[in-house]
Amino acid sequence: MSIFTRSFDPITGCSIWEEKHPDYDHHQEVARSAFADMLHDHERNEKYFVALKQAIEKVHSKGKKANVLDIGTGTGLLSMMAAKSGADSVTACEAFTPMAECAFEIIQKNGFESKVKLVQKRSTEMTVGENGDMKTRANILITEVFDTELIGEGALSTFKHAQQFLLEEDRIVIPNKGTVWIQVVESKTIQAWQKINEIRDPESEKVLISPPIAMNQCHGSSAVHDLQLSQMPYDSFTFLSNPVIMFNFDWSGKEPLIFNENVTKSTKAIASGTAQAIFMWWSLIMDPDNKVNLSCAPVWQHPDALLSETKDVESMFNAADRIPWRDHWMQAIYYLPNEIKVDKDQEIGLVACHDEYSFWFKVEPDPTQKVEYPRSPVCDCSVHLALSRSRIGQLNDKEKQAKYLKVLKKYITPDTVCFCFSDNSLIGLSVSNLGAKKTIILEPNNLSCRALQSFITANQLTDKVQIVQKVEDLPKNMKVNLVFGEPYYVNSIFPWDNLRFLYLSQKYAPGIPTVPMGGSIRGVAVEFKDLHKIRTPLGICEGFDMSCFDKLLLDSSKISDNPVEVHPLWEYPAKALTSIFDLAYFDFRNEFDETQEIKFKGNTPIFGAGSLNGLALWIDWHLDIETTVSTGPLTQVIPGERITWDKNTRQGVFLFRKIKNVTCQNAIDWSLTFNLKKDRIFEFNFNVKKS
Template sequence: MLLALNFLKRISRNMSVFVQRLNAMSGVNDWVVQSEDYDFHQEVARSAFADMLHDTERNQLYEAALKSAIKIIHSKGAKANVLDIGTGTGLLSMMAARNGADTVTACEAFKPMSDCALKIIARNGFKDKIKVIPKRSTELIVGKDLQHKCNILVTEVFDTELIGEGALSTFKHAHQELLEKDCIVIPQSATIYAQVVESPLTQNWNKLKHIFSDDGEVLIKVPDLIKNCVGSAAVHDMQLSQLPASSINTIISPTPVLKFDWSGNTPFIFERSTISTTKAERDGLAQLVFMWWDLQMDTDGKHILSCAPDWAHPLKKIDKNAKIPWRDHWMQAVYYLPKELPVNKGQEISLISCHDEFSLWFNLVDNLRITDEHYLTPFCECGAHVASSRTRIGQLNDMTRNKKYLALLEKYVNKESTILVLSDCFYCSLAAVKLGANKMYVLETNSLSRRVLENYIAFNKLDNVEIIPSLEELSKINFKDISMVLGEPYFLSSILPWDNLLFIYLMKGVRNYLSNDVQIFPKRASIKAVAMHFSDLHKIRSPLSVGEGFLMKDFDELIEASRNLSDENVEPQPLWEYPGVALSGIEEMIDLDLMNVPTKTYLKNGTFELQGNLDCNGIAIWVDWNLDGTERGIITTGPTSPIKIGENVQWDMYTRQGVCLFPDRNTKCINYKFEFDFDDGNVSFNCS
């Protein structure tokens, strides 16, 4: 009791709080002691501020437009009064000040960033030239916060979907309340481009497929409700430049479909639809829309910021070897068409592009068959697109993985088999019943995924499958009847690759009730890692130091402190989207026998021996699952081909790997420490 009281006094003195955090591996809610400012530190750490500030082209185009606007205002004999909405670090405000703005007012509603902006502005000598107001722009009042209306607006309130951060309402309010009528706005306008394509590879992230045997027999059919579902309208951010060119068949080339005028010269419309009628360029099955946008930064259209993928970028028209700017804060997006449309070359078709205040959606129809329904927002009715992430749907469609599970089932399942499945959304496992299993129990605790599973069971007429909705209900089954325990393993709560080791904690709970001769699959799991040089990904975690000539030390310190307080060293990333070269051989952190898991804490210290001349800026981590103890039974969540030092790594496209990022290190070795506490299910990885 005395120890507990001393502990409470200590955290009270340090102004700490208890934060409840789900341990994805053990499945238990842990209480963790954190700083009382944990919430905003987490928000700072997860923001895209650093990534944006590393975007040199973005920064330079904003400054060029500011310089032009200030010059135009001064040429009229007026003072240049600049309003910077969402100033962040104050970068754009300082650009305005050094280019001759007479007054600069910056607003930033996120208090940690407005405080940081004040420090950066003072450090760079603009304390008396820039006024920072810790408010939303919609809360500003002329005569109170602003002495007068401004004649230049500069802002960056855009996301991958362009309008998802409320750009329309932000610009409209500014024009109504904060700006003069003949003001200059930076940027002036935006154009959204759409490209209609056939891409079965990309469609794997959206449409669930039947599960086939090697001889082509359909073992598990996708229910009609799921098969015919229009899917989700949610944007799917993606680095489109990394898709194989061979996976894309263009039906309609990139086409401007929506224009947004930020200048205030035309009314702001919050809901709108356009129709682009054209002819199909190729035969194919129109499945999805690739989308991106560009910004006209200045009044003359001399400065254009484009978010186009590699094949459509304006720089490529000038120089086919040009390296286009890398961005992670503004990627391209995929929108899945509500219904696939077979088309023939030369066929007239209509692309419908719609938006509301915050989002976009698209449809493609035969020009003679357009109805009001084609303008409606797609809405998932089957539940599968809500229960499962895009990544998970891709996994479920991965035939390479599925064939290995089917080979396992064909080898071990017989008419006496009673199977317990410990995985979420593992529809492939249902094939065991079609292969003759006597009985199957499936633990499915999530209500949404349970609904989808029920649909699969009913549609495929699998009468001998019983869903167990909770761990309490699981305890009531007759474990002595179980002859096989099967896991993918995959769980909805998983974030990092090793989180799916929740399987061993579920097994721990039931192992003593099972017979001694029960078969358990998978049998092993190996956590592996490789040292990497990423071309760009490391920028999202790299300090800025100096940005466009401005000292950014205060920002770097804020980001670093926030990450240390709120973030783990390892984060999930779909590494296929981020090119990187292997600098070392594979290091195995741990190889686990899933039927005989250790109870003591496991600790390994090791070294990545680096080769080549490239700097190391990250460690990639994944898990290899061995289903049956053979080489053929290995399912990887990492490289899909052997790693060759000095060459790009080809990553599995349907999982997210773990990655530990850091600034470039010019060294010959990276030391690491890997620790696995089996008692509480915590894994830590650190390198130095």
């Protein structure tokens, strides 16, 4: 029997009921668990395996039995490694029911059911004793409970509880230690994700919009900004310090784990500049002898990068190809509460704090002074709550601003009345200072409305700008001359969800000129270097058969996932296998029929040879006949070469279930169906064939 779920239609803005598989929630949870990505990390697996073998040998050399506890076993991989390495007993715990059931099947399939006991509980619920989950305490703990922030998944409490209640006093813990590194940087590119700059008329340089003072003095969002730092262009930031170790965590318990900690360290600035942000990463010492190191460092600090002294953009990208790829453990950016100017060779103070789950940082210009430890970042201005970091980046994109303003100026007169159909749009406010008589902005989101109002007040636009939160409240008797949008909507997921602009302009302002005047869905076939691994079957992983897990993920994904997902592709290297091709064009000047099913289909040739594992999809907005703003590649796409993507938008990605080796003898047949009445509004199909 089917179930019905309530969801949001991104085009119409209405709530809709969708018929789903009866176990939809279960399958969605499994599909989103992302275990596969981690299991493709060969270095991680290998170093856990090596450390396990050493630990078991060390325990046996003392004449003791090796009793292993695996917390958060997932697929059971680490437990099977322990059993294969000669452990006398292995207890695995896994609280996530679908994963626990899958782990039991995998352990059985690989012949370890008599050696591994699976407990479906959280480790903090486990008991020890004759009738407990473990008869005796374990003397070896193996676990992987880390995230990009190292402690964000509750590692501190997990290890502390295990030390107190589940492990012997003389124990070996894998990993043995964790180290947190930071580096101070200056970067306009990075700061553009945190603070909103002035918007200026590209011709006269007149300031059109200034940010509220409170916004640029705000600490910003408390959510960690995790990303693939190795993919940041090396010329987009300047190091102001060398890497510094700020925290050490002894997972074995020989030194106590502290849940709330403040640390200050002094370091010498290696360049002059403005301290704006902190880069953070961590590493693990896997064994008690400190010989097995697993590093999550970015390319310039990674021990496997083999970088020469010359660190230009090209050499950095090439070196990044040599280090392990991880999407489960990335690096992080922390924005400093106050920008501090520093001089080369100046001694500066690095202030670091953490609670049970997160870190925050500060830079002091004089480390000899008494330190006031900063509070955990909290947004005081509403803007960082309403706007994502990528949206702030979009609002700071001067090239796109200039294109919009140049086109809009062609329409603006002292009598112009405008509708702005775009969420948290500062272009909408800029139009008023270009000379428009009145701008009515549709802003349904309460947080966005509050943030936008702060800009209106700061720029004294109360008489020229009106915010409307419901489409029903749009003025009906007002003569409107222009409708514009960027387009951007808070609830949009896929690039084409922003075609809501077409729906709104046609439904509530038919026949009125629009900017943009049209939109094109475009694509390119690619060979991803790594991204495809998040959906690639494991098969045999480190000598263990994982086909049960592959089937579970595939079945769940078919039931719960859209075939197209979204990713910020600038973080994921890919080379083009085709030229850019157009899948669909929507002319906003033509009447829009929301009941009509529109079908597009075509064929695009493949140029050269490669491993076809995905297609990248995005939308280009045509402001007028001459001006286009793209949400995809920033430079010309040349088959066989790496693609450079817009950093402030996420692109659609279609990943092939079966990776195909292709040549110029192949082509891709594709089709796209657009129908508002269906559960899946945009349906894409791609097939590889001989040309």
